[in-house]
Amino acid sequence: MAVTIKDVARLANVAPSTVSRVIANSPRISEETKRKVKKAMEELRYHPNLNARSLASQSTQTIGIVMPSSGDAVFQNPFFPSVLQGISEGAREKNYALHMTTGKLEKETLEAVIHMVQGKRVDGLILLNSKVEDKVISYLRKMDFPFVIIGKPSKHVEEITHVDNDNVRAMREATEYLIDHGHRDIAFIGGSLELMVTVDRLHGYKQALKNANIPIKNEYILHEEFRREGGQEAVSELMALAQRPTSLVVVDDFMALGVLSTLNELGIKVPEEISVVSFNNVLLAELSNPPLTSVDINIFGLGYQASKSLIQKIENNNEPTKRIIISHKLVERLSCSEPS
Template identity: 45%
Template sequence: MSAVTIKEVAQLAGVSPSTVSRVISNNPKISSTTRKRVREAMIQLDYHPNIMAKSLVSKSTQTIGLVLPYSSDNLFINPFFSEVLRGMLAYANNKNYDLLLSSARNQSEELEAINRMVLGRRVDGVVLMSPNRDDRIVEKLMEYNFPFVLLGRSLEYPEVLSVNNDNIKASFDLTNFLLSQGHHKIGIVTGKPELVVSIDRLQGFKNALQKAGCVLNPDWIISAEMLEQNGYHTISMVMNAEDSPTAILVIDDVIAISLIRELVEAGFQIPRDISIVGFNNIYMSEMSNPPITTVDVGIYQLGYQTVQHLIRKLSGKEQNLPTQVIVPHRLIIRESTK
């Protein structure tokens, strides 16, 4: 079966092939009546534009590149990524853009994926997630002068386009909530130390403790990696010490759920023996036993606005837009704290 051509669509719609091309390209000079007639002809003939051929002419692929900083095996264990991706796809689809996804186990693989996308001219722009301190990917994209947006922020290049939460303030607010509940011995489960989001949330936590005049016991700083590798012994060591915390702030809800499970297995009750708070407000946090007090970071909006601002940048409409977009956060109080 031969593919339907643009000439056949034009003939059915009663317009020229160039008019069909302008409709496909969303040319604003085409009237709504003509646009509707052409779209109906495309549907009737089951016509699909040849994007590759179109990109050779327009030099636009109508595609956004996204490199996810985790292996495909572990990628969707955390619902944060599926929800942020849902937001990205919602805006991209609305603007007739596609997403080209790749995953990477480390920054070297991430750089290789970026090079394939950019140097191979497969995408018009790139979304970077979870930027690191001294991020080589950010430096490389700036060197290429290639359009990109960060879901997060860069410590070294604050002027680059980014969509983020104020993670320092969010962590400060969450810690203040624990302080207001009477907790003055508070521990923290941190993320990867090279991630900017981990740095910011740890800083907000420390700022709140310092303002309240509380001393942070270094033994109460637990890495998520340590918890994952040897959770039971790590928790037993912290909780059975002579001086133990009465509350723990966890940098991510998935890790908080895992921590609660380890605490229960070690014989502790939440929140009677210790209060637990998390971050992100993934759907699992409400179904946890007990449901977790957490910070809602607006995951869907993070994804939606990240792609929105990149596409606006690509269209040349970013002149009056801020380079740093902050999605507001809010505290969700549930039964894991007292």
């Protein structure tokens, strides 16, 4: 015979309505009562019927995750498993499931989002990046559908809840780190200029050079995909210049791995002949040869806060718009030295 909420309530010595509130993680219930009810649920091996709850509340109890258009790059880059882990933890705490979508083309991604929204498959969406001209954001604003961006929107910043790092400051500090080591020929390897994260980090790079009275050289600024191959192509081009840079700032550890492999093939030693600072501080940075100095942007925290903020918007229509900035720090390793 199936165990019911009444059975749990009887064992925990509370009202059935209290059990329902515990399942919904209501803030009105004390932690002591929650522990007592959860213990009774475990003893009776009771599992809430979330589908029934969803039907009753017209809620799917599901968060949609919109991956970047280049789906193949997503599953190669370690950034995404880390941010998904953070999102998943925030969702788990409130008993929400996750539904992911991606497309090789921007049009496919937009169509998938429309399908999720109009088909009422999810209660809200998390966008894993922000583009300068983002049709997905425009559509969601038009539909007044709950969403949160990991990154900074290019427009309507004060009207869209987003979770981000201070990317201008982070890149400025990374570039200043190389300047403090005596470098003046510093190249920038970034992602697509359609992405706001690239726009902000390029701005920080230029700020640092300007503050140090170092001329900005356009040939030292390259943009490739956030992939290992992107780093390989960029550094090959830089090393072919008549005046090579003595140091590099790379906006992504996965790209930096391609940079290191190509430098090794060319017989250029890191850090003796060229220094490298990267971003994200994923495990690759620590295990690379040499270990990379990298800016830790707390990827897990980005995902967790995005998930938490979205659920607050879903459950409270009056939830105010938020701009959440996740702190960063430079982790020094062995990829930087003074220019030879």
